[in-house]
Amino acid sequence: MMIRSSFAAVLLFLAFINHQCEQTVGSGLPGCPRNITPSGPQSANTPPLQRFQTYLLLLLGFCGFSLLLALLYNAIRKHIFKDFQNLDSTFDAGGRVTLSLTATTVATQLLWPADLLQSATVATKNGLAGPLWYSVGVVINVLLFPLLSVEVKTKAPGAKTYLQIIQARFGSVPHITYTIFALVTNVVITSCLVLAARATIRSLTADASDEMVVIILAIMFGSYSFVGGLGTTFYVSYFNASLIFVMLMILILNVFYLDNDYGGALGSIHKMYTALNCTVGPEGNEGRSFLTFRSEGSLIFGVIGIFLASSVTFCDQASWQSRIAAKPTQGVLGFLIAAFIWYAIPSTLATTTGMAYIAYSSEQGSYFLPESELNEGFVTPFITSRLLGETGAFMVLSMVSMALMSTGSGEVMAVSSILVYDIFQKYIRPYRRNLPPGHCILCGKSNKGNYQTGYQSDMDDGKDQSCSCVRVDHCEACKTDLSDTRLYGKAYQCPTHGRYRHYQDTLIRYKDWCIVWVSLLIVPFGLLVFTSGIDLNWAFTAGCVITIGFCPAVFLCIIWVKTTGIAITIGGIVGLISGIAVTLGLATTYDGGLSDFLTNTGQDYSVLGGCCTSFGVSLILIIIVSLCTHKIKQDEDADDEWMKTVAIRNPLQPWELTFIEDFPKVRDGYIPDHKDMGKRFRSAKIIALVGSLSGIIVLMFILPGIMSSLYVMTESQFTHWVRFCHVWTFIAAAFVIFAPPIQEIVSISRQYRRLNRLSQEASSTEISTSDSYARYDTTGL
Template sequence: MSAGTTCPVDLSPGTESTRFNPVIEKYELALLMLLGFAGFSALIGIAYNSIRRYVFKDFHSLDVIFDAGGRVSLSLTAVTVTSQLLWPADFLQSPTMASKVGISGSLYYTLAIVLSVLVFAVLCIQLKTRAPGAKTFPQIAYARFGKNTHILFCVVALFTNMVIVANLILAGKAAIEVLSKDSSNEFTLMILAVLFGSYCMIGGLGTTFYISYFNTALIFITTSLFILKFTYLVEPEVEEVTSHKALHTAMSCLKGPDGNYENSFLTFRSESGIIYGIVTLFMTIAIVFCDQANWQSRIAAKPREGMLGFLIAAFLWYAIPTSISFVSSMTYKTMSFKNGTNLLTDEEIDEGYITPFVVQSLLGKEGCFVLLTLMTMTLMSTGSGEVMSVSSVLVYDIIKTHIDPFRPGAQPTDCVLCGKSKIPIAMDDVPRDPFPLAIVVI
């Protein structure tokens, strides 16, 4: 179909499943992920352990494993939160919404997540100031409301971690199957398990923070390469579907959904996009606030560094999924416009195959390696954070509180060290606190 076709054009849905042709060999994938990323991260973990053992002399401290000493800098907090907030779904599902709703779908999706992070940054500063000794957010529920509420919060925290890990596994499995040849489920799960637990099991949360520098840098580099190869440093055969003129012509001629202003894909006035953004906002708030990995990153820093780190992370995170989804979704729409019909079926679009399909079709094997690197960085950061969060809940909230406590029989209001009871006394001089409480030891 030529660009001069009468507008608007409503693309017919794809009827045949696209035959993806994976170009990465199985052994290349194993070498890149196991020896490249996981091996390098394990070396960083060993070096971190040596520093804590011989320089700081606190290697055997349990708290150092789960809060990295409690004095993490502003930059470490920002890059760690940025890398842990980037999920593979941000590169797979965000283009899906952009292809269905238009550019508003990707924008409102990103804004919803950024707003949830900003709200969390304001809330989590209370944790460090009101409960400086807490290592997990269920511990606060235990101190204030007792055993039954604490068990409920532990179940919610572990269930949230399970949902996030399941999301990572499904997204990672989809990306590996599309990009790599002959990747079985067992092979994929083994790769993901090594990526999730290789270095955090060696160096704890401290290694996760330092690896985040490496992950975040690679994410920004690969994202920049991705955009440059599609927009500026393009090959002649690729330019016909990625040039600014081709993208604008196709997106202007294609008929968008009925809720969009003038049925255009190039508008932010979209009913579907706004509704999707609101739903995403509430869903993300529920996940972010109940994810111990986010609280753990906050606990590891001082109040000022922690809050500013989350604010900077929201700013850094905003640029990545939006740019990826805009470029990949509009390029796919342009390719489909020239073909006269959607190149992917509705099921393949819903599974998030737009970005892998565009990269594989236009950039070849080199582009697949870039996308695989980008996906691996997101899997490593978020997966390791979930491993550490589950471990902290099991150690602090289940084992040390209910199974093998330091002082058996102690009540939540009893001092763990001396065993004496604490009396809550209301404080009238502390405004704006919905639960004013001061704890003094008798």
């Protein structure tokens, strides 16, 4: 509420100022206007760090610290939550992550290194409008995700990947198709990560080699993921976000509020405004000014950003893992808060470093960096190291490295989860082959009768075909097995769960190897990307053309019961082909045509046309084909369809045990269906709908609309806008730094007290100290 109230007050104030005065570029100021000439082929950037400094910081500093966090997390899961040796906990961190930690992790994992680098590049090319539209394009999708998050947690609460939902509803052909393109999405994102890492390390480190860069990335991405799983990424993301905000505030102070040795360009808002107001901006900007939010290039980039963020938000398994790890209400609120946290970082950082670069360059009369280094994202490292020297170099290296660790480890875990759940467990070594949807994986019988609805499978023939397997938390044989740690990986004695428990141990070992091999493959993959000659700007924009056509299917298969498998298969493939064809066609209209492939296929209109075509064709085909092929005739058919996704369930860690506090009858064997889940978390759906729509209206329409009405900003307007961004950043920083550890300590202490209480009760009644609810009724992180 505080953020929104401050936001509304500032907008009204800016609107009032707009009616009072308008100003054109450089009016009344001596030496205006100045035109900044392009840089020559020689760069003015001098890397301030030596190789050993960078390598020691990354390997010993970040990797070492993250490994300590991984060990701490493992100790907590082992001694407090009692679910250390559990496959699902590796990929969902226990399934009940706190609100603040969810918000911080989501914001950090969506904060690509490209956001720290390319947002400043957009600012140097388009002025103040660049950071605004860049941030709007991404944050819209962050605000939409709560709607999907609550749908997934109520309709498929046991799913660990979104591909499992596709498989449960539509079968193998659509599942294989979307598994391939989920991995393609991971490839696109990883390409951006390795390019951003190389750009940062090369701009700050003398004689940095590409080989060492990818080796360091492999170690950074895989080390703590291997030791601690997804849960460690939450802890690491918290420290990453906190340090990023601290360093961002230091940078803000040095650019806008502290005197420095860079003449009239930097050191105060007035100095920066004077320099920017005297500088001729790009064509397409109002009055050719950098001080306007009316920018054709920024608007196009913002639209491209919406498609780009859609493809990486909805099609990237890494985005789903952190959302699946929280309960519906915490997930929704966490996402909404994450949107405002995320918005503060690239918008404020790009305004700070991008505008500082333009102002500083105007003093010299030419840009310091050549076009190639601008496209690689050198602006933020250059300005930071110029202002703060070696300290600034360490600071920006730390910021980008922390973003790399959060995002990169998420990609490693995403690929590993797909390999475990959607390839190995489904096609290579399934526990029970050809199991019909809605049937128990332990005995093969229908488990529909176990749910609240009580109806039987269509396969029932009058005999008792319903599953009668005892639930794991009521199984005395499992308690005996789990009390004997020597049995891990060996023959368990439980006749119901023993074989499957051994199977899960096999999957855990396979998971470990997946993380190792995925991390190692980053080395040859990164070298291949470097050899290809693509830059970060091309990978960041053109890559979304490949993935955006599959976004509508992911969205619709979760929210629309009439979606069919043939529809999403046809829509995704045809959308992909159409998008690529349009992109190539528009690229031929530029000078050089396809002979200058990387340049022309990365042009704004080429990417925009390809994205719009791919998304539009895919969406239309999926809707039309689904309407023609669906078999949903009545409410019972819809219930049967969603029961397929509700039945996604690990019998060793049933999803319903996570919701014991919400459904007390679960203790007696009750399993909620999708209707029960929808009713219980109806408030979460309302919060998601109202919060998402409100955020979109404010950030996509009200804010850009009012700022665009200011034409070319006066000094007073510029001052209020900059200070408003700074206040927003400081509020977000306070939440990120203080809220997660407080909630985490409370959560752990509550679980510790519960464990002690249950242990005492068990002792007083002479039962085993490994009480079932101590093991399964956990509060999570």
